[in-house]
Amino acid sequence: MFSEVSAQKEGSSLLCRPDSEDQGPVFERMSQAYSPWSERYSVGERSFSRQYAHIYAARLMQMRPTLSERAQKKWGPDVIIKKLCDLEPGEQCCIVGTLFKRMELQPSILKEISEEHNLLPQPPRAKYISEADELILEDELQRIKLEGKVDRNKCVTGSVIAIYGAEKNDGKFTVEDFCTADLPLQRERPALSSDRFVLLASGLGLGSSHADSMLGLQLLVDMVTGQLGDMGEQSGAAAISRVLLAGNLLSQNTQDKDASTKAKYLTKKTQAGSVEAIRLLDELLLQLVASLPVDVMPGQYDPTNYTLPQQPLHRCMFPLSSVYPTLQLASNPYEASIDGVRFLGTSGQNVCDIQRYSSMDNHLEILEETLRLRHLAPTAPDTLGCYPFYQKDPFILEECPHVYFSGNAPAFGSKLIEGPDGQQVLLVTIPEFCSTQTACLVNLRTLQCEPVCFSAFTAQEDEESEMNVSH
Known part of the structure; x- marks a missing residue:
């Protein structure tokens, strides 16, 4: 991996006597072929007058043929596929529909403003699941309660699945088995002759009060641009062909919720924290884009629209770095082909939302679950804000990626999974840099991933601790 590429060579250590030549060796930055595929996440006409029921109907219509085919492969070509309106009690059949989980603890603005019940606002929770939750399957016309062999706590609202079983006399459907759409077809990954890294x-988290995170961030920039380490480290850094920043570039501290309600005379000579943070981000990007291409995705705390898909940050915010053609302002979700390797991922809002409304805690497990469901954000628009799409759901996976990532995770994780038709996908959870000082390196040739840690002095650490750059 990268640590082997950047291993010290004979005579290249910083402890060795410097060469007599005035100028050291020059390492050529590896170039790559890049094709963006994020057009489907571009929102042109922004109309919020439509109902959100249309996106559920479009999702079910798009995924029904795939799930019907998967059901016939799993339960035999003679399996009876019916709609809810055609159900007969006791008949074994298959139904394709959208899951809805009725949750007592789910926050509701209607409950909070209800005067007749005099309810107090619910306190924020890490999890909103409970034993009283009910699982319901619905199609275009009807809905039915589910029981049996289906994990209620693991399921989330908005997932389209196929279930097999029979309706009982009490009006509930007893599930004997179920299946998901699973991974879509995947293009063949080209064979690369050398190691190339993303x-x-x-x-x-720019704009926060953590000075140690700024030191680690500058170390990352210096490592990527080849200004850190000996000749071995610099030759390894030359193999990094692209940088991808996956959201939350600004800290949550820059979100001043009281600024709009304060009196003007109190804010007359003050400046929003996000202004200084964006200026700092522009200066950091300037160092990167002068050396290699950089893709910048927005996140939850960045100055763009809140609902998914988040549109790219505006170029006018980056007067220094936007001059370079190597700066690519991308959307969230992000999809692109880098040297024939298909990348797909988000800044993490979809994974964090599923974590709150299901029993799953591991971000890698949630990533794999969304891939098996063939949908990026099944909980949108129920508990995750999204644009009210009318005719098509862009979050449905039409082609299987080679690298599927999620940003702002609590810890680094990677896993290589295989699909039913031989698909191979690398799952990556990118840790939050401001708290972990960790980035990830993906090898395009081998589809392996490793963390790169930048640790620095902090107030809590011992005074004898050393600054460390490890991979």
Whole structure:
């Protein structure tokens, strides 16, 4: 991996006597072929007058043929596929529909403003699941309660699945088995002759009060641009062909919720924290884009629209770095082909939302679950804000990626999974950089991933601790 590429060569250590030549060796940055595929996440006409029921109907219509085919492969070509309106009690059949989980603890603005019940606002929770939750399957016309062999706590609202079983006399459907759409078809990954790396980082958190995170961030920039380490490290850095920043570039501290309600005379000579953070981000990007291409995705705390898909940050915010053609302002979700390797991922809002409304805690497990469901954000628009699409759901996976990532995770994780038709996908959870000082390196040739850690002095650490750059 990268640590082997950047291993010290004979005579290249910083402890060796410097060469007599005035100028050291020059390492050529590896170039790559790049094709963006994020057009489907571009929102042109922004109309919020439509109902959100249309996106559920479009999702079910798009995924029904795939799930019907998967059901016939799993339960035999003679399996009876019916709609809810055609159900007969006791008849074994298959139904394709959208899951809805009725949750007592789910926050509701209607409950909070209800005067007749005099309810107090619910306190924020880490999890909103309970034993009283009910699982319901619905199609275009009807809905039915589910029981049996289906994990209620693991399922989330908005998932389209196929179930097999029979309706009982009490009006509930007893599930004997179920299946998901699973991974879509995948293009063949080209064979590369040499190691090429893409660096993934997220959660830079600019505008916070953590000075140690700024030191680690500058170390990351210096490493990527070849200004850190000996000749071995610099030759390894030359193999990094692209940097991808996956959201939350600004800190949550820059979100001043009281600024709009304060009196004007109190804010007359003050400046929003996000202004200084964006200026700092522009200066950091300037160092990167002068050396290699950089893709910048927005996140939850960045100055763009809140609902998914988040549109690219505006170029006018980056007067220094936007001059370079190597700066690519991308959307969230992000999809692109880098040297024939298909990348797909988000800044983490979809994974964090599923974590709150299901029993799953591991971000890698949630990533794999969304891939098996063939949908990026099944909980949108129920508990995750999204644009009210009318005719098509862009979050449905039409082609299987080679690298599927999620940003702003609590810890680094990677896993290589295989699909039913031989698909191979690398799952990566990118840790929040401001708290972990960790980025990720993906090898395009081998589809392996490793963390790169930048540790620095902090107030809590011992005074004898050393600054460390490890991979």
